[in-house]
Amino acid sequence: MSKPHYEIRHARSSLTAAKSRLRIADLWRHFNFPGEPRPSCRCPWREDHRPSFSVTPAGDLWNDFATGEAGDAVDFLQRAAGLSQKAACRKFIELAGGGLTPAPRAAQPTPRAATKPRPCFPDFSKGSRADLAGVATLRNVSREGLHLASERGLLWFATFKGFDAWIVTDRERVNAQARRMDGQWWADINAKAWTLPGSWASWPIGIPEALPFQSIALVEGGPDLLAAFHLILCAGRERDCAPVAMLGASQRIHPQALSLAAGRRIRIFGHEDEHGRRAVGNWARQLEGGGADVDAFSLAGLRKVDGSPVKDLNDCVSIPADDFEAEGIWNLIS
Numbered sequence: 653m654s655k656p657h658y659e660i661r662h663a664r665s666s667l668t669a670a671k672s673r674l675r676i677a678d679l680w681r682h683f684n685f686p687g688e689p690r691p692s693c694r695c696p697w698r699e700d701h702r703p704s705f706s707v708t709p710a711g712d713l714w715n716d717f718a719t720g721e722a723g724d725a726v727d728f729l730q731r732a733a734g735l736s737q738k739a740a741c742r743k744f745i746e747l748a749g750g751g752l753t754p755a756p757r758a759a760q761p762t763p764r765a766a767t768k769p770r771p772c773f774p775d776f777s778k779g780s781r782a783d784l785a786g787v788a789t790l791r792n793v794s795r796e797g798l799h800l801a802s803e804r805g806l807l808w809f810a811t812f813k814g815f816d817a818w819i820v821t822d823r824e825r826v827n828a829q830a831r832r833m834d835g836q837w838w839a840d841i842n843a844k845a846w847t848l849p850g851s852w853a854s855w856p857i858g859i860p861e862a863l864p865f866q867s868i869a870l871v872e873g874g875p876d877l878l879a880a881f882h883l884i885l886c887a888g889r890e891r892d893c894a895p896v897a898m899l900g901a902s903q904r905i906h907p908q909a910l911s912l913a914a915g916r917r918i919r920i921f922g923h924e925d926e927h928g929r930r931a932v933g934n935w936a937r938q939l940e941g942g943g944a945d946v947d948a949f950s951l952a953g954l955r956k957v958d959g960s961p962v963k964d965l966n967d968c969v970s971i972p973a974d975d976f977e978a979e980g981i982w983n984l985i986s
Contacts, residue, residue: 667726667741668941670748675711676728682747683732689714697732713904722903723934737933771850773828776808776819783809783833787818790835791875792969797882800890806858806877812846813838820857820874820897827855829874829899845874847899854906859913862894868918869895870935871965872928876921879966901931910942920948921965928964 680689685696689707694700695716704718715722721731729747730740779802781795787807788795801807808819812830821828828848832838838846847853857877862868867889869880880895898905901923905913918939922932932948939946954962956970 666745670745671712671725671941674725674744674748676707676714676725677711679725679729679732679747680707685732715903720901723930724937726937727903727934768852769850770826771828771848771852773821773825773848773850774810774812776810776821778802779807779809779818783818786833787878790833791878791966793878793882793966794885797885798878800885801878801881801895804858804861804881804894806861806895813840817846818874820877820899822858823860824855827851827853827857827899829857831874845899851899852906853899854904854909856896856898856905856909856913858894858896859909862896862916863912865892865894866917867893868913868916869893870918870920870939871895871897872901872921872923872931873897873899873964876965879964879969880921882969883965898931898935901927903931903934905935905938910938913939914943916944918944918946920946921951922948923964924951924962 677689680696683696687693687696689696689711691706691709692703693705693707694703695705695718698719700718704716706715706717707713711725713722713724714728723731726737726740726744729735729744730737733740733743735743784795784798784802787793788798798807805823806820808821810817810819810830812819816833817830818833819828819830828851830846830848831844835844837844840846856870859868869884871877871880874897877895877897880897884890884893884895920932920935922928936946936948951962951964951968954968954971956962956967957972958970962968962971
């Protein structure tokens with residue numbers, strides 16, 4: 653079995669300086685894209701009959717609502733030019749160093765997510781021992797780990813759409829996601845995870861609860877959040893580590909959450925696929941720009957008991973016991 657490796661993503665001062673100089677509007681003009689970058693505009697690199705693309709007024713973030721792609725100015729350059737991430741960073745620094753004349757800066761607006769109305773969720777309950785046991789069986793994690801998630805205020809239970817469900821949310825109650833206790837899909841949306849109406853997708857679940865802890869394990873989705881609680885107990889790290897989850901590969905992190913993450917030690921555990929790796933890179937850049945100390949852990953090469961590859965942190969609970977020490981799984985979060 654190949655050994656996993658650490659992918660350290662420390663912020664580089666040259667790239668940070670370049671981002672302060674170069675905005676998406678500058679790159680838009682550089683590529684001679686039609687129209688102008690606006691909160692509602694047409695995608696510059698694909699046929700877009702109706703506006704489904706958005707650039708923030710500050711010009712530092714973009715979102716393609718039709719494809720789910722999103723990112724910052726470096727990601728915009730990477731996507732527009734078809735470059736690798738490394739090549740895009742080099743080219744971005746080159747352009748910011750004199751290859752482009754920056755467009756005039758717009759005044760910094762209040763972030764849209766910060767002014768979005770707070771959602772109104774139904775009542776949640778802590779759940780019984782039977783509830784915890786049911787989710788433990790469903791997700792193949794320990795009841796002790798789920799009890800810790802419940803005690804930290806991140807695991808809840810409710811009846812939703814006529815089904816018993818387990819919910820991940822936190823004390824801010826601005827983002828919540830429900831999954832059925834029977835493990836089946838929600839027929840209304842043809843998916844297992846239902847993000848409750850009005851949720852702020854950019855809000856990382858558990859970031860307020862992480863304030864007393866030295867380290868954060870940032871994961872993607874509810875199942876990986878529960879697995880992280882299981883793993884920190886296995887590693888004896890429950891007193892200094894806090895699991896936090898982005899619910900899906902949302903490319904933007906809420907500005908208030910970035911301020912809560914400043915100065916923290918954060919390790920990202922992304923899904924082992926192209927979309928997951930892209931999300932990890934985008935989250936890392938935002939967190940580093942906000943003053944966090946960030947790296948990422950690669951799951952590549954790890955295999956479950958049945959020999960299939962590990963795709964996410966939840967799969968790590970199915971790694972053969974003899975491989976835990978050899979692969980450093982007990983020390984995933986450090």
